[in-house]
Amino acid sequence: MNIVDRFLQYTRINTTTSREKGAAGIMPSSDGQMELARLIKSELEALGLVDIELRDTAILTATLPSNLPADQKVKTVSFFAHLDTSAEQTNDTKAKIVGYEGGDICLNEAQGITLKLAEFPELANYIGDDILVTDGNSLLGADDKAAIAAIMDAVRHLVANPHILHGDVKVAFVPDEEQGLRGAKAFDVEAFGADFGYTLDCCGIGEFVHENWNAGDVVVTFTGQSAHPMSAKGKLKNSLLMAHKFISMLPEGEAPQYTEGTEGYYWVKEMSGNSVKTVLKMDVRDFTKDGYQDRMNFLKNLAESCCALWGEGSVSITLADRYENVANSLEGDAGFPIDIAKLAYARNDIEMKAIPMRGGYDGAVLSQKGLPCPNIFTGAHNFHSIYEYLPVKSLKAASAVVVEVIKITAERG
Structure with missing residues (x-):
């Protein structure tokens, strides 16, 4: 399954977070999140990952075992994505692919809903690309299903290419990020066993987050x-x-x-x-x-x-x-996840644009728990909006960066 089909498959499951159930302490707050977690679990099993565990909270973890010689030990890298989508829109997603040639994009002709270049001028960066958009009646769900697709595609690539050397790689998918980072707060970092990690959440191609609010x-x-x-x-x-x-x-x-x-x-x-x-x-x-x-x-x-x-x-x-600023966990020698990401971006001819996040994300909580966790782009734009869109080349680039981070981690030992 290619990365676009994988992403579209995930968008067909409505995983809108429920603020009411979340406030009542229920996790996951919506049934769709568990449905998506079960689907991902079956895909991980088919790919041959081990230590797969799906908890009743919809927290899903798994390990791609190292293919290095037994005596060669390297750090264990991990990748995180969240299962839920924001409650701003609750309708089912009807995503479609548009070959973008410039100008405005009509999302829904019958309802007169248009993604306008004048309002979203960054669209001009994607002329000639295929872009995934909504029908104007829902979120696209790239926040954060683009991340799930990128991580799963990277794992698929490594399994299909066993000559690519890597250490243990851990993946995790957590619920209810959209209401107080609840999944990350419930996540057991010590039991997970990774040395460092990256979330994939938000941001256009090239953007990278290694600082946010205290x-x-x-x-x-x-x-x-x-x-x-x-x-x-x-x-x-x-x-x-x-x-x-x-x-x-x-x-x-x-x-x-x-x-x-x-x-x-x-x-x-x-x-x-x-x-x-x-x-x-x-x-x-x-x-x-x-x-x-x-x-x-x-x-x-x-x-x-x-x-x-x-x-x-x-x-x-x-x-x-x-929560704390992720930068607090990446000071001095602990900043190596930033260095690895910089090299991974460069090897993919992607200019890194480090941005301070004026908000919180799962990595802030995970870092505070002892797992340094900056954030890699997914390539998507306009989160929490009916105008959310995802350039296909950016989605593929996110997957390629994940693969390169894994390779560099093995190289550096």
């Missing part, structure tokens, strides 16, 4: 005092106004809508309550360890100062770390 969650609770308006003077303490005052004291311009690149921020995400009690929920993001800690300390100090101003028990704050 991320934290903050909950601030404001407790006021009720009073009837007729006798409220000097007695009423309105927790809603306290929350608004607190927000007004956040650094101006340090919010998502004002920042880009590696600029950190405070994100006021949710506020609920009444005059007696108000709960404010915030995200904190920063690329550096010190910057992240400074932001968390600032909020803690601000809450304590407000509590001193408004009275004992008026303000309480809870700070929690969500």
